[in-house]
Structure formats: structure tokens, C-alpha cells
Amino acid sequence: MTLLDLTPPRQLASRLQGLPVAIIGAGPIGLAAAANLADRGLDFVVLEAGDRVGASVEQWGHIRLFSPWKHLVDPVSRRLLAETGWVEPPADSLPTGAELVEAFLRPLAALPAIASRIRFGVAVTDVTREGMDRTRTAGRAQAPFLLRVSTADGVEELTARAVIDASGTYRTPNRLGSSGLDPLGLPEVADLVGHALPDVLGRERDAFARRRTVVVGAGHSAANTLLNLAALAESEPGTRVTWVIRNASAARVTTAPDDELPARASIGARVDALVAEGRIELVDRFEIVRLGRVEGDAGGAASVRITGRRGDGLETIEADRIVNATGFRPDLEMLREIRLELDDIVEAPKRLAPLIDPNVHSCGTVEPHGFAELTQPERDFFIVGMKSYGRAPTFLLATGYEQVRSISAWLAGDAASARNVELVLPATGVCSTDAAPAGSGSVGGSCCG
Template sequence: MTLLDLTRPATRSERLDTLPVAVIGAGPIGLAAAANLLERGIDVVVYEAGDRVGASIREWGHVRLFSPWRVLVDPASRRLLEAAGWKHPDEDRLPTGAELVEQYLEPLAALEPLASRIRLGVDVTAVAREGMDRTRTAGRAATPFLLRVHEASGEVEDVAARAVIDASGTWRTPNRLGSNGLDPLGLDEVADSVTHALPDVLGRDRARFAGRRVTVVGAGHSAANTLLALAALAREEPETSITWAIRNASAVRVTTSDDDGLPARASIGRRVDDLVHAGRIEVLDRFEIVRLGRAADGGVRIVGSRRGELVDHEADVVVNATGFRPDLDLLREIRLELDDVVEAPKRLAPLIDPNVHSCGTVEPHGFAELRQPEDGFFLVGMKSYGRAPTFLLATGYEQVRSIASWLAGDAAGAAKVQLELPATGVCSTSLDGSNGCC
């Protein structure tokens, strides 16, 4: 940790070179960024809001990934681990989120030099330049970054950094339930009956869903994952009823072709379709939520627009599986150039447009596509994809390798981005070995 020291005699440009790089988030991409930087001899501090590494992944740890182990381990992290005697898991096996954390992230974070550079329970709530808001330009690139951090103990402090890599992801900022991007009217009244995406339906959250009327909102693989789990629960708890609310005529994101490079992913759409055709899942298509409220029986009254008419639907539990968005509030004083549509870095956005690309068709990219007008600041990992749902861990690892090369002064290494991906979307999640997010 480097506290602000405005009294030291060094000039700002000299001082900048003595500071560490700040990495926000101790998930797979944040830890990979740290490993790549340390391999390059660059000091780093990792700030993680959770009390353990991989905090967000732990929340969906029951889910099995699409991707096998062979593409889930960052090369620099692997070199660090294997030097300490770590054995790579079976390369063809698909781990759960919990296994990814326990067998990879935890051993990596426990190694020196990483362990002493990870600060857990520390939430970065703002990033700026020392003594400068976003309107000041003179000397900006030579001025250290300032991060305002909140400790779990309640202490607040400002720390300085040479550069900032924001790998904080999007898990904590789900999209809104309303099709207009806003919370539906009345949400506050029934907020206790609305859950985050990917609940552990067959495990720790079982009691909340068993024998209840459940409505899943969203047309992606997170929704499909939950629908499959609910269908499995309904076989054991027949009173469980399942409704799938989507705003389009069909859920195109979970419709996959038979020649998908990952058979596990290809099966999801077919399995959900089979359940719909069998009458085990009711579909509310072309349904846009307008208002929520408390039903007479204590459940949730969902008023929606469907084919131009207002209709009522009732549920006991609503699952928000509408996707995620980046939290940009902490970056209000940072100069960013983001795409108007998906809120990704402007040079990256055309490469990841979900209307055109799946995970496997995204071109390799790195420093050049991720650089911002704020010199030394980078969005990486899932957060770099903004609202696009097509992120792949292997892509994020190449991002941070390229950025570490640039920060080390290796322009050629930063520019030489290489990544081989299967020509398929390997971006979402399911159960029992059926797919994965990374």
C-alpha cells in the first residue's frame, strides 16, 4: 500500500515511477494482471471488495463452466504456480465456479509475491488524479492516480498509483428488470421477492424456490441455466411452477446450432425448448414489465405490456437474469472514451458487438483497443465488455498480458496480441457439466 505523501521532494514524474500499479478486483483477470505485472518486475497492489479472492465467482460457484481447464488458466499465473509445485487440473475437464476458485485462484493468491500485494475487504469507490478533476489537463499524464478506498473496518483512505487496471467485473451491477433500462415502478415494494441471477436453486437457495411460483426474466444463458435447475427442482417438488418472461418473440441468445464447437453449450437451447414444448415451462414472450406490486396473496403482481395490451401475471419469486452492466460511477473523474451503445472502450466495441459476434469470433485485442484518453487507465475483463455478454476468460488474459507489456515499456510485446478461440460462443452458464461462462 502506498499512502499519499505530498511532502516528498521528488517531482511528480519521478514519483510516478516509484508507485505500484493498482488493480481493482481479485478475480481471475485481476490476479492474472498482477501475475503478468510481477513477471515484468512491476510492483502492484490488488484491491478486492470481498473478503476472499474470487468473491463474485463464489456466488455462482455451483455452476459448471462451458470452457475446459486448458483455457481457464492464465499463462503467467500458470508459470508462477508450477514453479511452486502446482499441478494443472485435467485440461479437458469442465470445472464449476467453486472448483475454479479452490483449485486455481486460491493457490495463486496464496503464493508470494502475490499474497502480500492483495488487500481483501477493501472497496475502491472512486478513481481520480491527485489534485485534479477531469477538467484539468496540464501535467495530467505525469500525475499519479488517486484511489479512494473503503476498508471493511469503516476506515477510508486515499492511495496513490502509477496506473490503474479496473478488473472489477459487472456482477454487482445487474441490468434492470424494465425493458427501458430502468427499475420497474413499484420495485421497492417487492424487492425482497426479486433475486439476483444464477441462484443456487438446487442447493443453498432451494427453500426459496421449492413449491413456489417462479418467474425468470431474461433471454440469455443465465436465464436458461436457472430454468433448467428449476425444472429439475419441479421433478422433486411438483408444486413448483416456472414462467419464462422474455421481451422478444424468442430467446435467440440460447438458440445454438448443432455444429457448435462446444456440445455442452449447444445442448442448452434444445433442453429448454424441450421443457417448453412439454409444458413444464410457460413462456411469456413479447413481455415488457411495466409495474410491480404486492399481490393479494402476498406474492408479486407483475403488470406487463404484451403485444400492445397490459396483462397481469403473478409470482412468488422473480429471478432477474437480464444481464449485467459496468459500474462507471467510481470513474466520474476519469476521462473515458466509451461506445454509446454497449459502454465498452470505443475501439473494442466493434469487435464485441453481440449482434455480430459470439465469444469465439472476437478478434484478439489488447493495449491498443483498451487504452483510454486517461493515460495509464484500463478497463479489462468483463467490465471492458460493457453490456456485451460475450466475454471469455482467455480473452481477458491476453488483454492484461498486452497491458503489462506496455507498462513495462515493451511496445512490440503489447502490440503482438495472439489468441486462438473455438469458433463458438463460450460465454454463459449451466448446470451438471452442460455449459460455462468463461
């Protein structure tokens, strides 16, 4: 493992002076980073690919988190907002993703110290050092970061003294194939394969009503979508639901002992009951290898033939739609010129990976961590939030808030505060689901609360 420089900055190199910290992403963690930097008087710029704050959160805005408001608001952001007269929602109430954006992210982004520093419609495509690819070492830490971005007006380049990558993983789902690759034939049926957490009881209802849907995945994203589809089937006869998993059971969903969050604990029991009642068909030990398009008769809608390995042979399943709820992975392509140390398995920062191993930890058993665990061989470059967890599904917002608090302290030269990481979490995590009865609201995905 590379020996890292963990000494806080005292005097910036002349080429770095006057440059901002670049924050990639204006979601909850990116905006919390902005609030913490603003609180310490450090200049920054937030680069958001969407046209508004929380753009990815709004994609699952129908989801009700099963973590209450008291775990969803960054402490520094809370203090800055309170100074403006902002009234925090009731601590124990459970917001939807849309309510999180409306009641917290938008007011936070509107603070004068933050609003003037957000650029929307700016997609970061590459991060490097000015005049240096990843192979050059001499003077590297004194060279500004160079971010190439795509905007409506074309391509441009920006420089920064440090980079905090809070771009998340929602837009980069895992592959459907059990091998980690796309199944053969995916391009010809891509229009029939959807992202995790569709709004099947709301804006996407017509795409699922009276159709056969196969949900692939063994986590909370899959389970919550199954609950919504079962609710849809109650009012739309002919709606059929199949759940495909590659293992013998979905233990991460269906077992939640001693959970301090009742809404989370109930999700597995509800799915199990629907399977037992025959309202959800469970196909286990099924490894998808190929997808094929089946054209409808007399101009009818096309469907998908799913071929998978099961036991010693191949089996097929027919579906009108597939929901890919197999989890998410970080987009590392834009970081090819950055020197990174990532875990070989979960693609998280190497020092963080043992703390978040999903084979050992749930959301609530992850130890507090900050700049030291997130520091990379590329000085002053940090991956935070859901992206810092790589492919591990155990992230929660409160953990991300502590990450950016620690990093902001370190960038400000406050080593003592940066190293003093503290966080108290409920017993098995702060994740997302919906505590409401089936049919009264949509339900959520893996740990994101």
C-alpha cells in the same frame, strides 16, 4: 475520437516513481494481471472489496462452466504455479465456479509475489488524478492516480502510477424494465426479486421449492436457471416455472450452430424441449412496466403482480419470486473523474466495441485485442475483463487473460510484446453451462468461461 498516446512508458515522471499499479478486483482477470505484472517485476497492489479471492465467482460457485480447464488458466499464471509444483487439473474437464476458485485462484493468490500485495475488504469508490478533476489537462499524465477506498476502518486514499479496473459486472445487473429503468413499484417487492444464477438446487432451494418463479431474460443465465428450476420441480411438486422474454424468441440461447463446445450447444435444445413439454411456460413479447405486492391471506407469504405491455394492451403475471437474468452492466459511477471514451451503445471502450458487438459476434468470433483497443484518453488507465465488455454478453476468461498480458507488457515498456496479441478460441465461444444431466448439478450463465 480522441487522439491517444500509444507510446509505451520509458521514464516515469518523478511523481509516479515508486508507485504501484493498482488492480481493482481479485477475480480471475485481476489475479492474472497481478501475475503478469509480477512476472515483469512491476510493483502492484490488488484491491478487493470482498474478504477473499474470487468472491463474486463464489456467488455462482455451483455453476459448471462449459469451457474446459485448458481455456480457464492464464498462461503466465500457469507457469508461475508450475514452478511451485502445482498440478493443473485435467485439460478437458469442466470445473464449477467453486472449483475454479479452489484449484486455481487460491493457489495463484497464495504465491509470495502476489499474496503480500492483496488487500481484502477494500472497496474502491472513486478514481481520479491527485489534485485534478477531469476538467484539468496540464500535467495530467504526470500526476498519480488517486483511489478513494472504503474499509472496515473508514475511508482512505491511495496513489498509483496506473490503474487496471478488473472489478467485473456481476454485482451490477441490468434493470428489469425493458426501458432500461427499474419497473415502477420495484422497491415494495425488492425482497422478492433475486439476482441471476440463484442456487435453486442447493443453498437457496427452500426459497424456490413449491413456489411460482418467473425468470426474466433471454440469455444463458436465464436458460440455465430455467433448467435448474425444472429439475427442482421434478422432486418438489407445486414448483412452477415461467420464462418471460421481451422479444419473439431467445435466439441467442436456442440456436447454437457449429458450436465446438457440446455442453454449450445443448442448452438451447434442453430448454426448448421443456417448453414443448409444458414444464416451462414461455411468455414472449412481454415488456415489464410495473410490479405490485400482493399480501398473502392469513399471514401467508406475499407475492408479486407483474404488469407488462404485450401487443396493444397490458397483461399481468403472478409470481412468488422473480429472477433477474437480464444481463449485467458496468459500474461507471466510481470513474466519473476519469476521462473515458466508451461506446454509446454497449458502454465498452470505443475501440473495442465493434469487435464485441453482440449483434455480430459470439464469444469465439471476438478478435484478439490488447492495450491498444483498451487505452483511454486517461493515460495508464485500463478497463479489463468482463467490465471492458460493457453490456455485451460475449466475454470469456481467455480473452481477458490476453488483455492483461498485453497491458502488463505495455506498462513495462515492451511495445513489441504489447502489440503482438494472439488468441485461438473455439468456434462459438467459451461460455458457461452444465453438461451434466438435470438434477446432478447447477447450470450457469452468460459467457463467463
